[in-house]
Amino acid sequence: MTTITNNKEEALIVREQDVVPLRNRVKEYGVKVGMSILNQTKLITATSELVRNLLKYGGGGKVIIESVSNGRDNGVRVTFIDNGPGIADITLAMKDGYSTGKSLGLGLPGTKRLVNEFDIKSELGNGTTVTITKWKNG
Amino acid sequence: MQNNLLEGLKEHENKLLTIWSQILQESGAGDGAMEEEESKEFASLFLSALSKSENAQEFEKVHDLIVGIASSRGKRGFSPRENAEYLISFKQAASQILSELIKDPAQLYEANLKLNEILDNMTIMTFEAFMKGREDIISRQIDEISEISTPVIAVWDGIVALPIIGTLDSSRTQIVMENLLQQIVDTGSSIAILDISGVPAVDSLVAQHLIKTVSATRLMGAECIISGIRPEIAQTVVHLGIDLTGIITKASLASALQTAFDMLQLNVVKRKVIVG
Ligand SMILES: Nc1ncnc2c1ncn2[C@@H]1O[C@H](COP(=O)(O)OP(=O)(O)OP(=O)(O)O)[C@@H](O)[C@H]1O
Numbered sequence: 001m002t003t004i005t006n007n008k009e010e011a012l013i014v015r016e017q018d019v020v021p022l023r024n025r026v027k028e029y030g031v032k033v034g035m036s037i038l039n040q041t042k043l044i045t046a047t048s049e050l051v052r053n054l055l056k057y058g059g060g061g062k063v064i065i066e067s068v069s070n071g072r073d074n075g076v077r078v079t080f081i082d083n084g085p086g087i088a089d090i091t092l093a094m095k096d097g098y099s100t101g102k103s104l105g106l107g108l109p110g111t112k113r114l115v116n117e118f119d120i121k122s123e124l125g126n127g128t129t130v131t132i133t134k135w136k137n138g
Numbered sequence: 139m140q141n142n143l144l145e146g147l148k149e150h151e152n153k154l155l156t157i158w159s160q161i162l163q164e165s166g167a168g169d170g171a172m173e174e175e176e177s178k179e180f181a182s183l184f185l186s187a188l189s190k191s192e193n194a195q196e197f198e199k200v201h202d203l204i205v206g207i208a209s210s211r212g213k214r215g216f217s218p219r220e221n222a223e224y225l226i227s228f229k230q231a232a233s234q235i236l237s238e239l240i241k242d243p244a245q246l247y248e249a250n251l252k253l254n255e256i257l258d259n260m261t262i263m264t265f266e267a268f269m270k271g272r273e274d275i276i277s278r279q280i281d282e283i284s285e286i287s288t289p290v291i292a293v294w295d296g297i298v299a300l301p302i303i304g305t306l307d308s309s310r311t312q313i314v315m316e317n318l319l320q321q322i323v324d325t326g327s328s329i330a331i332l333d334i335s336g337v338p339a340v341d342s343l344v345a346q347h348l349i350k351t352v353s354a355t356r357l358m359g360a361e362c363i364i365s366g367i368r369p370e371i372a373q374t375v376v377h378l379g380i381d382l383t384g385i386i387t388k389a390s391l392a393s394a395l396q397t398a399f400d401m402l403q404l405n406v407v408k409r410k411v412i413v414g
């Protein structure tokens with residue numbers, strides 16, 4: 001199944017003040033594809049988690065927002081790219097409650113539950129890329 | 139390329155000032171005595187920096203001065219465009235004098251090129267200074283907004299409520315928590331209601347802040363109720379896996395108030411209407 005991108009933009013994230021504007025942009029994409037309030041809220045909450053990880057652990061990075069369609073449904077895809085230290089053990093990082101930052105450790109596993117597609121790639125010393133997709137009817 | 143092509147300007151400081159102020163007056167970008175002072179200072183510093191050729195430190199002083207002048211003019215109501223015109227007209231005046239001083243076209247060209255390079259750079263600096271001024275204002279306003287947007291309301295004897303509107307980031311949570319705890323002490327309240335109807339999303343960070351605020355309230359011997367949990371927020375929180383079971387949560391401020399009344403063993407009853 002092929003996914004086509006209809007619209008795309010990039011944002012640089014370097015400080016905490018960048019979080020809210022990014023979330024608002026993502027929300028606008030959700031509104032444009034006609035997402036319900038519930039799915040919009042799930043999408044922006046997931047965005048919030050991942051962008052905070054990108055800032056806190058990745059030292060900042062780049063976020064790509066896309067509006068996508070796969071023929072049956074429209075949705076929003078968000079990609080978070082950082083060049084930080086990377087994650088040593090992804091399986092462990094995906095566990096509920098695992099945190100190296102004295103936090104709740106819910107960001108990654110929780111985000112996976114909030115979206116329809118979740119992909120994480122990480123290489124030690126080379127950074128982390130997380131891609132999420134939320135479909136309008138997903 | 140050397141500055142000494144431009145050094146000839148130094149002999150003509152007064153003429154330069156006269157032409158400059160003429161151009162300024164014609165363009166309407168002038169504003170009298172204050173400006174005359176500034177222009178004098180600028181021209182003299184600029185020209186003396188030229189003769190101490192290639193001395194970056196000297197130009198640093200000129201840069202500081204022009205940034206200062208630009209911000210002072212900004213406060214007097216000049217637009218960034220008018221500030222740029224201020225320097226451009228200086229350039230015009232200097233260029234006019236240069237064409238009288240230097241007869242060789244190639245040298246004149248060189249001199250003008252150098253003049254452009256120096257003054258264009260300064261023009262850009264005035265824009266940057268303007269932007270920075272704006273940014274300072276914005277960041278001050280952000281601070282002010284976060285302070286005024288966390289009012290603590292004494293809704294009843296012993297009950298305080300705090301409506302939170304907007305995003306709860308770490309710095310804001312700190313303010314919210316301090317305000318709330320202070321008000322609990324000041325009013326001797328035993329119940330605090332934290333209303334999050336105006337919070338767009340509850341992620342793990344916000345949740346953690348809420349949990350901390352509740353624990354701090356309890357440490358002060360008061361109970362904390364979180365109200366205004368919209369349906370989509372409730373579902374998102376559950377999917378994220380945040381455990382709020384130890385916390386009293388209510389959908390609306392009204393039901394939180396009802397719970398608070400119950401805890402204080404207060405009854406709100408409808409008055410009997412005696413039909414007579
Ligand atoms: N972009 C990243 N770069 C490097 N390490 C990361 C990155 N994102 C997550 N991690 C690692 O994975 C762990 C789990 O992340 P997760 O978001 O699930 O929890 P958390 O951020 O620690 O806590 P919470 O998100 O609940 O506040 C983090 O503690 C961190 O060690």
Ligand SMILES: [Mg+2]
Binds near residue numbers: 049053103
């Ligand atoms: Mg996290």
